Amino acid sequence: MRQSKLFIPTLKEVPNDAVVASHVLMLRAGYVRSLGAGIYSFLPLGYKVVKKITEIIREEMDAIGGQEFHLPALNPREIWEETNRVEAFGDTMFHLKNRDYILAPTHEEIITYHARKVVNSYKDMPQIWFQIQTKFRNEPRPRSGVIRGRQFLMKDSYSMDVSEEGLHLSYKAHEEAYKKIFNRCGLKFFVVGASSGAMGGSGSEEFMVKSEAGEDTVAYCEDCGYAANVEVATSNASRKLRDEVSKEVYEIHTPDVKSIDELCEFLKIDESECAKSRVYIASGNPVLILMMGNDEVNETKLQKVLGDEVRPAHPEELKEITGADAGSIGPIGFKGKIYADYRIMNANNMYSGANKNDYHIGGIDFMRDVPSAEYADFRIVRSGEECPKCGAALGVFPAIELGHIFKLGTRYSEAMGAMFTDENSTEKPIIMGSYGIGVERVMACAIEQEHDENGIVWSKSLAPFDIHLLGLNMKKDNVAIASERLYKMLTDAGYSVLYDDRIDAGAGFKFKDADLLGMPLQVVVGEKGLKEGKVELKLRKTGKRVDTQIDYILESVKSLLDELPV
RNA sequence: CGGGGCGUAGCGUAGCCCGGCUAGCGCGCCUGGUUUGGGACCAGGAGGUCGCAGGUUCGAAUCCUGCCGCCCCGACCA
Numbered sequence: 001m002r003q004s005k006l007f008i009p010t011l012k013e014v015p016n017d018a019v020v021a022s023h024v025l026m027l028r029a030g031y032v033r034s035l036g037a038g039i040y041s042f043l044p045l046g047y048k049v050v051k052k053i054t055e056i057i058r059e060e061m062d063a064i065g066g067q068e069f070h071l072p073a074l075n076p077r078e079i080w081e082e083t084n085r086v087e088a089f090g091d092t093m094f095h096l097k098n099r100d101y102i103l104a105p106t107h108e109e110i111i112t113y114h115a116r117k118v119v120n121s122y123k124d125m126p127q128i129w130f131q132i133q134t135k136f137r138n139e140p141r142p143r144s145g146v147i148r149g150r151q152f153l154m155k156d157s158y159s160m161d162v163s164e165e166g167l168h169l170s171y172k173a174h175e176e177a178y179k180k181i182f183n184r185c186g187l188k189f190f191v192v193g194a195s196s197g198a199m200g201g202s203g204s205e206e207f208m209v210k211s212e213a214g215e216d217t218v219a220y221c222e223d224c225g226y227a228a229n230v231e232v233a234t235s236n237a238s239r240k241l242r243d244e245v246s247k248e249v250y251e252i253h254t255p256d257v258k259s260i261d262e263l264c265e266f267l268k269i270d271e272s273e274c275a276k277s278r279v280y281i282a283s284g285n286p287v288l289i290l291m292m293g294n295d296e297v298n299e300t301k302l303q304k305v306l307g308d309e310v311r312p313a314h315p316e317e318l319k320e321i322t323g324a325d326a327g328s329i330g331p332i333g334f335k336g337k338i339y340a341d342y343r344i345m346n347a348n349n350m351y352s353g354a355n356k357n358d359y360h361i362g363g364i365d366f367m368r369d370v371p372s373a374e375y376a377d378f379r380i381v382r383s384g385e386e387c388p389k390c391g392a393a394l395g396v397f398p399a400i401e402l403g404h405i406f407k408l409g410t411r412y413s414e415a416m417g418a419m420f421t422d423e424n425s426t427e428k429p430i431i432m433g434s435y436g437i438g439v440e441r442v443m444a445c446a447i448e449q450e451h452d453e454n455g456i457v458w459s460k461s462l463a464p465f466d467i468h469l470l471g472l473n474m475k476k477d478n479v480a481i482a483s484e485r486l487y488k489m490l491t492d493a494g495y496s497v498l499y500d501d502r503i504d505a506g507a508g509f510k511f512k513d514a515d516l517l518g519m520p521l522q523v524v525v526g527e528k529g530l531k532e533g534k535v536e537l538k539l540r541k542t543g544k545r546v547d548t549q550i551d552y553i554l555e556s557v558k559s560l561l562d563e564l565p566v
Numbered sequence: 567c568g569g570g571g572c573g574u575a576g577c578g579u580a581g582c583c584c585g586g587c588u589a590g591c592g593c594g595c596c597u598g599g600u601u602u603g604g605g606a607c608c609a610g611g612a613g614g615u616c617g618c619a620g621g622u623u624c625g626a627a628u629c630c631u632g633c634c635g636c637c638c639c640g641a642c643c644a
Contacts, residue, residue, distance in 0.1 A: 012593065012605060013578045017637055037636065088644065106644075140567075140642060148643085215643080473602045508604040515604090526603055536603090 001465070003500040008045055010513055020213040022447040023145025025456050029516045038142025038150035040440075045517070048464035050153065053185065053442050054132050056461065057155045060181045064173040066128040066157055071111075073134055075104045079113055083415040094136045103136035108412050108434055111158040115430055116418035122162045124420065125430070126170055130157030132439065144213045146440040147400060153439035161431045162422060167407055171203070174405050174435045178207055182402065185442055186459030186566040188449060189402060190220055192227045207403035207437075209445040214398035219381045223392035231300035234377060235385035235394055240272050240292060240347040247349050247363035249332065254360045258327030260294050263351065263360060275344055275352040275364065277329040279313040279321060282306045286313060286321045289378060290331060290340035290352070296380040305339065305376045322355045329353040331370045332361050338373045340366065345375045400445055403437040450541070456518030457541050459566045465498040467557065468519035472507045472526040483525045486535065486553060490523070493554050515540065521561055523553070539563065 008030040017034070018024040026032045031046030042050055058068065077100045080086045086093065086102070094103040104110065111129055119127065132155045139150050146152070159170035175191075182189045192206045208218055208227070219233035220226070228234075257266050260274050271293030278289040278297050287306065289297055303310045313321065321336070322329045330352030331338050344350065348365035366373055383396040413419070413429035422428055443462070450457040460466065467490055471483030480501075487499045498519060500510050507526070514522050524536040534547045537560055544563075548556040 009576095010605095011577065015577075016572080016579095019638070034636090085644075090644095092642085092644075108644095137643085141638095141640095143638080470603095475602075479602095505602090506604090506606055507602050508606075509602095511604045513605080524603075528603065 001496075001498055003498060004502045006045075006498075007043060008513075008517070009043070010516055018145060020144045020147070020448070021451055022147070022213065022444040025447055025451055025516070025518075026145060026444070029456055029518065032146065034145075036150075038139055038148065040146055040149060040151075045464050046443075049443050049458075049462055050439060052462050052464070053439055054153075054155070056184050057132060057181055057437060057439070060177045060184075061128070061130050061155070061157060063180075064128060064177050065126075066130045069111075069129050069131045071104070071107050071131050071133060073104050073136065074101050075110060076100065077102050079109050083109055083112075083412055085109065092137050092139070094138050105135055105137045106154075106434075106436070107131065107133075107135075107156055108158065108408070108432075109416065112412045112416045112418045112430075112432070115160055115413070116416055119160055119418065119430060120420055122420055122422045125160050125162050126166055127160040128157055128170060128173075129160075130155060130435075144215075145444065147213055147444050148215070149440070155437040155439060157435045159433040159435070161433075162420065162428070163431065167409075167431045167433055171405060171407055171433050171435075174433070175205065178403050178405065178435075178437070181437070182207060182442075184461050184566060185446060186450070186461055187402070187442070187445055190218075190225065190227045192218055192229055203407040205405050206401050207405075208399040209402055209449060210397055211400045211445060211448040212398060213444070213448055214400040216399050216401055217396065218399045219394045219396045220399075221387035221390060221392055221394050224387060224390035226387050226389040226394075230381060230396060231298065233381040233394075233396075234388045235381045236388055236391065237295075237343055237379065237381075237385050239342065240344045240350075242346060243349045246365040246368060249361055249363045249365075249369060251354055252351075252360045252362055253358065254328075255358045257358070257360065267351065267360075267362075269351060273349065273351055275331065275340070275347075275350045277331070277353055279318055279329060280306075280310050281313050281317070282310045286317070286336040288329070288331060288334045288336060288338045290338065290344060290373070291379060292341060292343040295341060295343065297378055298380040301376070301378050302339075305378070324353060324355045324357050327353065328355065328357045328359060330355055330361055330364075331366075331373070332364065338370055339378065340370075340373045340375055341378045342375050343379065400441055400448070401438070402441050402445060403435070405435045406433060408432040408434050451518075454512070455516035458518045458520055460520050460561065460564050461566050463519050464496075464517075465519050466495040466561070467497045467521050467523055468514045468517065469497050469499045469523045470510045470514055470525065471499070471501055472510065472524065474501055474503045476527055478530050479525055479527060482530055482535070482550060486523060486525060486550065489553060490557065493557075495557070520564055521557065523557070 010030050011028040014024050015027045018027050030043055032040045032042055034040055093105055134151055135154045136151050142148050142150055161167045161170055187209055189207050189209050192208050217230040219228050219230055254266055257263050260271050260276055264271050274293050275290040280287050318326055333355050346367050350364040351360055351362050352364055354361045384393050387394050410429040413432055418430045419427045420430055446462055447456050469487055471479055474480050490497045520540055522538040529535050533549050537546045537556055539560055
């Protein structure tokens with residue numbers, strides 16, 4: 001395509017509203033424009049990328065026997081009442097004002113609705129139905145450009161099976177398909193086991209990509225592939241060993257000492273000798289949580305152990321409950337249930353607050369002085385700690401959730417009466433799975449993962465064009481003629497070529513645009529090279545440049561593109 | 567929904583505290599010319615409800631009130 005005729009509104013400066021790299025670059029390179037918070041228009045170049053992604057998804061879904069549907073975004077509300085999800089979604093669901101319709105945030109109900117009419121026998125299964133369509137969610141806070149929007153493209157598929165074993169096969173098929181999809185998109189991803197939560201069902205995994213723009217925090221081991229949401233992640237953090245001799249408990253005047261670091265500094269001790277106190281309210285009752293040193297309490301783990309609604313105590317409550325303010329609280333004299341992290345289990349000669357402002361207590365022996373304490377893993381894993389599986393160093397970082405696969409079970413089929421008859425003439429609910437991929441997120445992640453200060457670096461598989469052909473000075477006949485010839489040669493050879501044939505743009509301008517737009521290979525036609533009958537090829541990703549005789553262009557292009565993995 | 571920031575030409579911004587504006591600058595745009603290997607140069611030109619509404623004032627981009635929108639942090643995220 002000739003760039004002079006394309007709508008690619010590039011921006012030299014960073015738009016005021018964009019912060020994360022993918023958002024900035026999509027706007028600057030003219031791939032998308034925003035229409036409102038969390039609502040984006042895809043411009044021609046951006047839509048080309050979307051189509052590349054959806055085509056990869058489609059191929060891999062077809063390969064596992066998926067059948068594509070086109071489902072309504074406009075849904076009668078009553079269908080969603082059948083599973084009680086109108087209430088479950090609450091304000092996140094868009095409701096129409098002038099008719100009792102909702103805008104579909106996902107499609108379990110619609111799929112189940114159709115399934116109950118037509119899937120009646122065990123002979124009808126397994127089925128995999130999928131769609132690649134716009135979904136609507138009234139997100140309270142859209143953010144990070146296309147990564148969290150109110151309207152977004154999603155590939156959703158739904159499996160229907162007669163047994164748990166069948167569901168497992170469908171689930172595994174999707175897991176493998178997803179790996180292929182993300183690999184083909186050139187993404188470096190990892191799979192995190194997730195608790196299935198409110199979706200119901202027996203298993204689920206998330207496909208994640210590391211990114212500063214991520215909304216989840218995960219712990220990941222490069223060596224063995226261990227990956228877990230930080231809410232549930234564990235590590236082999238060292239435990240505090242017991243000293244041979246336990247000192248007596250003694251009070252220490254510690255004026256203005258609030259934090260663990262200040263306490264260590266004041267007493268010249270290590271933070272592993274300190275028990276940090278955190279007071280939580282669980283179902284109205286105060287509980288004390290003791291952590292080693294600066295370890296942070298993981299509220300998800302805490303909630304799991306306590307089993308109740310848990311919240312941190314307010315500052316006023318602290319004083320009332322313990323007689324001291326935060327920074328001077330400890331287990332000795334605490335009236336209420338006491339929990340402690342495994343790391344300081346049965347430790348002795350520990351320091352903690354005295355429940356009296358400006359005082360701490362030393363020589364605490366948990367076995368002797370806090371015998372009622374219960375121990376569990378309450379800590380938030382930190383980067384660099386040992387992987388619980390292989391002992392290598394864990395990385396803890398933010399990540400974007402690209403895809404999620406669920407074993408739904410019978411939650412929707414039971415609620416909506418989607419039943420089938422098995423070999424024994426017994427009526428049973430269909431066993432379902434649901435599997436989603438955020439299409440725009442794939443695009444954003446690809447950019448997050450592969451870009452530099454000059455712009456986007458597309459993989460071959462997602463790039464809107466294979467080659468960016470730059471005719472530097474199109475007013476010179478020799479440049480124009482050679483460029484036109486190359487354009488034809490490359491196009492005829494089957495490459496998709498973005499041809500910068502603009503007459504008025506300067507050379508620097510074209511280079512900057514090309515780097516910003518991010519096609520994998522640039523072919524530069526300039527007067528200098530033409531004197532020797534040569535043009536320059538440049539790989540966007542590595543910056544590698546090669547001069548080639550025009551007659552050998554196809555060989556050179558092929559060998560350079562072959563250097564790229566995807 | 568809580569906290570913070572912002573809203574001035576297509577984009578990026580100055581001016582706002584301390585009212586005097588006929589609103590300045592860079593990029594982009596238009597015309598003519600010179601340029602063409604990393605966002606060129608010269609000359610001329612067009613383009614603004616200063617987010618909206620109300621108020622204070624002789625006078626409001628500037629002060630006050632309300633609203634709207636956008637971004638960030640948090641809460642939320644089936």
